[in-house]
Amino acid sequence: MIRASDLPDVIPVFPLPGALLLPRARLPLHIFEPRYLALLDDVLKTPDRMIGMVQPDPNPKAQAPVDGPALHRIGCAGRLTQFSETEDGRYFVTLAGAARFRITEEVRGFTPYRRAAVSWTGFEGDLGQTEQDPGFDREAFLDLLSRYLVAKSLDTDWDSLKEAEDEMLINSLSMLLAFEPEDKQALLEAPSLSTRRETLVTLIEYALRGGDDTGIMQ
Template sequence: MATLNDVFMGQLPQTLPLFPLTGALLLPRGTMPLNIFEPRYLEMLDYARAHQGVIGMIQPHVSPIEATEGDDNLGTATRGRPLYKTGCVGMITEQAQGPDNSVLIVLTGLSRFDVVKEVTVDTSFRLAEVDYSRFSGDCMGGHDDKRLDRSRLMSVLEVFLEQSGLRADWKGLDDAGDEELLNVVAMVSPLSPAEKQMVIEAPVLEERFSLLMKIMELTIAGQHYHDQTTPPVH
């Protein structure tokens, strides 16, 4: 299996195995732990290991998903169910055997992608041709110079999390660079699936910051941010 540097230095694959999961938000240089236990996703994991060790995380378009035959209680999507257009490819950077033949992995985000079309294949999981061109800056490294209005972000975040009954590691957040800070805030905050999709589709870090601030401030005020996500891919 390729290393993280191999993938960054080389070309990202144009065909990805997809893991559609409601509410799952992976961003470039962010990390996501996953417990893989369904047979179709264990098959997907085997495929990923043989193809640069990468998986495309993407959300089903309908959220929350109504239970249908073939869906599980995590909100994963069967073949043919619409997906959002934009996801993030992650590389398997940690893995360990879990209980009952499950596999515990950690994905590290590499780059966002747009789904071009799904590939018709004889597998139990979904594959898609993808395009990275809208997000060419994702593989150019993080932003650690602390240019954002962090004091405003921290102030609003404290109220937002308190209102949601959550706590934060404030020392760890204060030490983080801008991109790492926004990744953590976006990935662990109790945002709706549609709000998380808007975050992943924000083109640059500054727009991600502005969007997160608007979402949190409106939530604190008891309002909701209007869904401005891209149409689904069928």
């Protein structure tokens, strides 16, 4: 288990719209852009092997202190746990979600990728044990999910869903279902597993209504 003292003060950040990483979850990535190949090479030389996944911020008032899109202030860092290289120099990697962070400032330097000074304060619970959701009505939730998957012509392994622990089920669906990047950010910033489940339910219900009502409060 990662300890708070193991977390670095500066990490490389990977802005990727719609890609959500959550603590104790795993995110596969296909890396091929030269700047992110350089990021990967540098991360492999560090003891913590941390990469910060963060969403670009579409708010026109958001400030981008360096070249590139403005970033949301909250992201999630993952530890590089698996990687394989193709013959043409691309990588398939897996990040294991460690903890969320808040960007305090971007760090200028000579790397082709972006780096940020980060604070882990307020997210200490991400480093603890698997989170529980005491108010979770699994039967009602799976019924709602079934209607969503039918509406989207999707299929899934229902046996695995039924057996999954609350956190794995809620976080995996939060990461995998095709929501807008700002909705993914809302799922990331949810302060507890219960509030993330409530947000997820709201997003699924909104999608089932066709997204043509008053929208979702962020």
